[in-house]
Amino acid sequence: MNVDLIIYNVGQLVTCASNGFAKKGAAMQDVGLIANGAVAVKDGVIVAVGNSDDILREYKTENLIDARQKVVCPAFVECHTHIVFAGDRINEFELRIKGATYLEIMEAGGGIVSTMKHTREANLEELVQQSRKRLDQLLKLGVTTCEVKTGYGLSTKSELKMLEAIISLQEIHSIDLIPTFLAAHAVPPEFKDNPDDYVNLICEEMLPKVKQTIQDSGLRTQNCFADVFCEKNAFNLEQSKKVLLAAKNLGFKLKAHVDEFTNLGGAQMAIELGAVSIDHLDTISDEEIELLAASETIGVITPTVNFNFGSTEFADARKMIDKNCAIALSTDFNPGSAPCPSLPNAMAIACRYQKLLPSEALSAATVNAAVAVGLGEKVGSIEVGKQADILILDAKDYRQLAYEFGGNCIQTIIKNGKIAVEN
């Protein structure tokens, strides 16, 4: 059979194969290694995976890549980002060094609301140009699918502007984007004294308009998510549930920021609503870990946030995996709590501080992250039928990804069977 591309002579072909499902618990250690492997691609889709000699015998192409015994693995899926924003929060970075906490800065009118001001002031073109650079950074670091949240507009007009920015970015960028509507990220100043009115505005006006905008857009993935920041000084349990329920009734898939600082019961609430993922999980209870393990919800950890805060305390992901949860890993790339585009750095931190094995961290950044954005059948592993989104590493051992930090051992990024970046 003639194909468009064969990558052969792969020392470690790390497939992360999982049949479209998330890897739970001990299965996260099984990254599906094939020694001396090869992959064949046709029309942007993987058509064969196996032993190098077998593939070269059965498939023919003019386009051969000799991996020279290096590692080939699935491209990363970044399942939780806030990359559309204007401005920066460098001043807050200094305030925190001097001792202020994230929640204190938020109470004093900084934090998310400060980025909201810059984001409201920026026009669509400025937002797109600034965010495009962040997507370029992500691509160089191996990401070919990326979830992107709104949540710095916090008014109908500005939230829709953020959504339009995501739609425009999809038109100009090769990374596949999944939009998540997060107007329930912070209460904007104009609703400071009546946050419930803001919640009503989200439910009654914003959600239906967002739904319509996504339907009318040419977005490559029609998955759309709604999310909420269930936290002290953000949205309480009742408000969070109201937003998620309204979203669910309109056909949105659900995500929730829960237990970043304070356990308000958001994890249980979101699992019971059938959320695709619950994210952060620093203060999740043992009972909620049991619920998570028994559910289909993915637990997303974001250790870059703790690192950014100079903390040595992290979500207990080791316990969650040992209790059979499916864990995904994200940078949470955003201007405040995690100005970090690097999933390999997130892996490095998760391994050192949360005691994930490199294999578990890789499953968390690929196959499980794919399920966390509703694309478990399409991306996140090297399996027949999946999109050919593949990385070639400048390494002989896939564990280099987490072992090294601060560098970039990703040599070639292949998107839909074509070389997108050569580092």
Ligand code: NIG
């Ligand atoms: O995931 N927690 C809420 N949202 C982000 C922070 C966003 C910001 O600080 O701008 C997070 O940590």
Ligand code: FE
């Ligand atoms: Fe976040």
